[in-house]
Amino acid sequence: MSRIAYFGPRGTFTEQATRALTDGDELVPAETIHAALAAVRKGEADGACVPVENSVEGAVTATLDGLAEDEPPLVAVAEALLPVHFTVVTGSGGGPIRTVASHPHALAQVREWLLVNLPEARPTAASSTAAAAVGVVEGQFDAAVVAPVAVEHYSLDVLATGVADVADARTRFVLVRPPGELPEPTGHDRTSIVAAAANRTGTLARLLAELASRGINLTRLDARPIKGNFGHYRFFVDFEGHVSEPRIGDALAGLRRQCAEVRFLGSHARADGVAATIDSGAGNDVFTGATDWVDAIRRGELA
């Protein structure tokens, strides 16, 4: 059994993702994303589960910076995709609902639902969805907007499930570990890197050309300024494929030549199971065939 840290507290979406990505492991909540990653770096945990991106809110910058900046590097080995569907809970006492608590981000994502369904309830900020659940248990709030998993921890009545103003909002989480054996390629993989580059004209265009010229499809790109190094950027690039494939290895070597600093952040199966798009002329057989051809020329067997 391993020990997996996650961005807590208990009863949040991240706990739910951690459960989906582990099997009988000991799950340890950490107070911040930084603390969850640090637990692995210090050897106090074998892995950590953290959110990476939300389809409404965008990138989770604390995770990106934490994976890019600190030592030693960590590598994502699996991902989970969770729909952001909230459960609205009340205390078991019944009675009128005058306050409804949650993290301000969660309140913003159910604003329209609350206007229609609980127009008399005053939205009230809490430090997390789980803290709002605790507040209901303790009688501080009449209702709370929480992650579905919260009802497993706290004695609460469920008023509604599947609540979300944007129906297809999703958050992606990754399970990271210290570098080691990589997951097997599946044909529907995602590879992630972070590259640092000076802010010069055309830097990013050249970097992306390394992928485009090899027919590799991007799935995400985030540019983040580097703290304390004005005008320098880090590019977080996710693309289809697995580092064990010849075409992906060739592209990574090309990126390594372009950038002073590149960090490999993992190759693992995509949670949505979408297979890699590989144009004709960009398959692994084409890459090995081309290398074999150069080798044959060097041996004087072909021209």
Next chain:
Amino acid sequence: MSRIAYFGPRGTFTEQATRALTDGDELVPAETIHAALAAVRKGEADGACVPVENSVEGAVTATLDGLAEDEPPLVAVAEALLPVHFTVVTGSGGGPIRTVASHPHALAQVREWLLVNLPEARPTAASSTAAAAVGVVEGQFDAAVVAPVAVEHYSLDVLATGVADVADARTRFVLVRPPGELPEPTGHDRTSIVAAAANRTGTLARLLAELASRGINLTRLDARPIKGNFGHYRFFVDFEGHVSEPRIGDALAGLRRQCAEVRFLGSHARADGVAATIDSGAGNDVFTGATDWVDAIRRGELA
């Protein structure tokens, strides 16, 4: 005098930015970013001030989506860059500080300061920094972490100013208006566009090549999934220069040819005053010279 909507409530960093960007105008707080932009679209306000990006938290996705999606388009005419330095306030009663309230984002950005300076105070979530200030006035909290401008609205004692764990955290705000006369070019301008494109291999590389091949320097890039159109992305691209310059106009025309949908989001002076980097061979004289040469060939005067 014009009427300028801003993402409220009163007493927040956005109000502070709005004051910096206006002069004697009537300032009207709006409850959400969407509502501030909608006020201009409905003709209820002449302009709106909204946050665009924060150096720690990243892009403000509600602003990006709001500028890209809704009709009619709005155009940024000015920007402000505010250091995220908080003021810590208390009620005028004195007494021990047992609770300190703010928006969870603000609490996260002063976490270390609170541990050192107010270790006995329990951090407590509020729906905004301004709501925390009101909570102190009403005796609900002992202290609050607020925007400097809050002390002008509420009767509060200042415990500390310039509070921030990350010293150089900054937020950029823009003032948007309906399309009309553009600001004059200054030599230190920023142009912003949003382009929608299908998720095909090399799409973004081709798009950025339109800028790189003309020696135009990127200042920001954000890729956002398009709601309800799975696998399609919007690219928010900021770059140096003003649309009135030949080199920038030429690049915009190139982008227009590449993308089914491009929206111009504004050309205006950069708040940091950084002049555009223009490599030799990429100046406006080179662009007009090249166009003149083609014209002369067409007239049969040159070859």
